[in-house]
Amino acid sequence: MRMRENERRPSTICVQGTEEQRPGPAVMPIVQTSTFVFESQKHMLESVQGKSGGHVYTRWSNPTTKHVEGKISALEGTEDTNVVASGMAAISSAVFGMVKGGEKILSTDSIYGGTLHLFKEVLPQNGIEVDFVDIAEFPDAISEGRGKYRLCFFETPTNPTLKVVDIERVAEAARSAGTTSMIDNTFASPINQKPHLLGIDLVMNSATKYLGGHSDLIAGTVSGSAVTMGRVREAAKLLGGTMDPFASFLLDRGLKTLAIRVERHNSNAMFLAQELSKDSRIRAVHYPGLPSHEHHAVARKQMNGFGGMLSIDLDSDLKGAETFVDSLRIFLNAVSLGGVESLASIPSLTTHYGFDESTLREMGISASAVRLSVGIEDPADLLADLKQALDSLR
Ligand SMILES: Cc1ncc(COP(=O)(O)O)c(C=O)c1O
Known part of the structure; x- marks a missing residue:
C-alpha cells in the first residue's frame, strides 16, 4: 500500500514528490509550451477563473513547474509554493505582493548583497522604506516596531557570516506585532531547517543553490499559506520572472538527490x-x-x-x-x-x-x-x- 502524503519523509518527497503513482512517464516531462489549447471558450474561462486547475499560459502556471512546486511545499511544510526564475525574483515578487508604497519593511543587516541592494536602492525608489537592524536585535526590534512594519525579513544562517537567530522568537514577535515574517532559507535548505513549521509566514530559497544543487540553473521559490501565496503569485505573474519549464525539469532532477x-x-x-x-x-x-x-x-x-x-x-x-x-x-x-x-x-x-x-x-x-x-x-x-x-x- 502507498503511504499517505503526510507520512512521506524528506528523502522520499525529494525523489517521488507527494503524488500517487499512476501509469505514464516515470519522470515528469518537460512541458515546453507557452500556451495551452482548450476545447471550448467555456473550459478556457473556467481555467482563467482558476476553477478547473487547468493551465492557460506558462507565465501563469505550467505542469512541469507545478510538479516541482508540490515537492517544495511538501519539504517546507507549506500549503503552496511559487517557483520563479531566480532567488531575486522570489524576493521581489514576495515583497511587491505583500508591501505597498508608503509601507515599511524591517530587515536585518546581515543579508545577501543583492537583497541589500534591492532593499536600499530599488524599494525606496518605489516608496517602500526599509529599516535595518543587527540580527541580534531583530526579534526585539519587531516587537518595538508594532504597527510600523508590513513585513520583516531575515536570513539564518546569514550570508556570509553564518550568524543564527532564533526563528521561533522572530515568528512570535511578528505574530504579536501583526507583521508578516519572511525568511531567506537558502543557506539551510528545507532539509536542514523548516521555518514555516516554526511559525514563519513566508519562506524563500534561491533554488539556484542547494535545491538545484549542480550549479547549472537559476531559480527561486516562495512558500507559504494559500492565502498569502495568492498575493505573491499575483505579483509574480505580473512582474514576469517566470520559470522556464526546462529549468523546472533540471530543478526537479536536482531535487531528487x-x-x-x-x-x-x-x-x-x-x-x-x-x-x-x-x-x-x-x-x-x-x-x-x-x-x-x-x-x-x-x-x-x-x-x-x-x-x-x-x-x-x-x-x-x-x-x-x-x-x-x-x-x-x-x-x-x-x-x-x-x-x-x-x-x-x-x-x-x-x-x-x-x-x-x-x-x-x-x-x-x-x-x-x-x-x-x-x-x-x-x-x-x-x-x-x-x-x-x-x-x-x-
Ligand atoms: C542567501 C541568498 N539569497 C538570495 C540569493 C539570490 O538568488 P539568485 O541568484 O538565484 O537570484 C542569493 C544568491 O547568491 C543568496 O546567496
Whole structure:
C-alpha cells in the first residue's frame, strides 16, 4: 500500500514528490509550451477563473513547474509554493505582493548583497522604506516596531557570516506585532531547517543553490499559506520572472538527490570547520555546528544539520585572502554556493562588493574573510587543498 502524503519523509518527497503513482512517464516531462489549447471558450474561462486547475499560459502556471512546486511545499511544510526564475525574483515578487508604497519593511543587516541592494536602492525608489537592524536585535526590534512594519525579513544562517537567530522568537514577535515574517532559507535548505513549521509566514530559497544543487540553473521559490501565496503569485505573474519549464525539469532532477547531498554537505563542512579551527593561520572559523559558535545552542534547537557553508577569517589581509583563493586547486574560484562542487569566494570582492568598509564591518565581514561552499567531494581532498593554499601565505 502507498503511504499517505503526510507520512512521506524528506528523502522520499525529494525523489517521488507527494503524488500517487499512476501509469505514464516515470519522470515528469518537460512541458515546453507557452500556451495551452482548450476545447471550448467555456473550459478556457473556467481555467482563467482558476476553477478547473487547468493551465492557460506558462507565465501563469505550467505542469512541469507545478510538479516541482508540490515537492517544495511538501519539504517546507507549506500549503503552496511559487517557483520563479531566480532567488531575486522570489524576493521581489514576495515583497511587491505583500508591501505597498508608503509601507515599511524591517530587515536585518546581515543579508545577501543583492537583497541589500534591492532593499536600499530599488524599494525606496518605489516608496517602500526599509529599516535595518543587527540580527541580534531583530526579534526585539519587531516587537518595538508594532504597527510600523508590513513585513520583516531575515536570513539564518546569514550570508556570509553564518550568524543564527532564533526563528521561533522572530515568528512570535511578528505574530504579536501583526507583521508578516519572511525568511531567506537558502543557506539551510528545507532539509536542514523548516521555518514555516516554526511559525514563519513566508519562506524563500534561491533554488539556484542547494535545491538545484549542480550549479547549472537559476531559480527561486516562495512558500507559504494559500492565502498569502495568492498575493505573491499575483505579483509574480505580473512582474514576469517566470520559470522556464526546462529549468523546472533540471530543478526537479536536482531535487531528487537534495536530502542525500545535504547530508554530505553537512558532514564535509563539519569536518573542515573542526580541522580548520586547529590551524593557527586562521583567526576565526564561522560555522554554526561548532560548539564555540556564539549561536550554537540556537542552531542545534532549530536545525537538523548545520549546512555546507562556512567562512574563515585568515590571519592576514585582503591580499592574503586573494593569494589563498588563487592557490586553491579543488575549491573553484567562483561565486554562488550549494552545488556539488566546492567553491571559494571573497565576500568583499564578490557578493558584498561595493559596500564601504564601515558597512562591511557592521555586517561582521573582515577584509581577510573567505567564504567556502563545501561540496560533496572527498573531505580529505578538500582539507588537503585548503592546507596547501594556506601554505602559500608564508
Ligand atoms: C542567501 C541568498 N539569497 C538570495 C540569493 C539570490 O538568488 P539568485 O541568484 O538565484 O537570484 C542569493 C544568491 O547568491 C543568496 O546567496
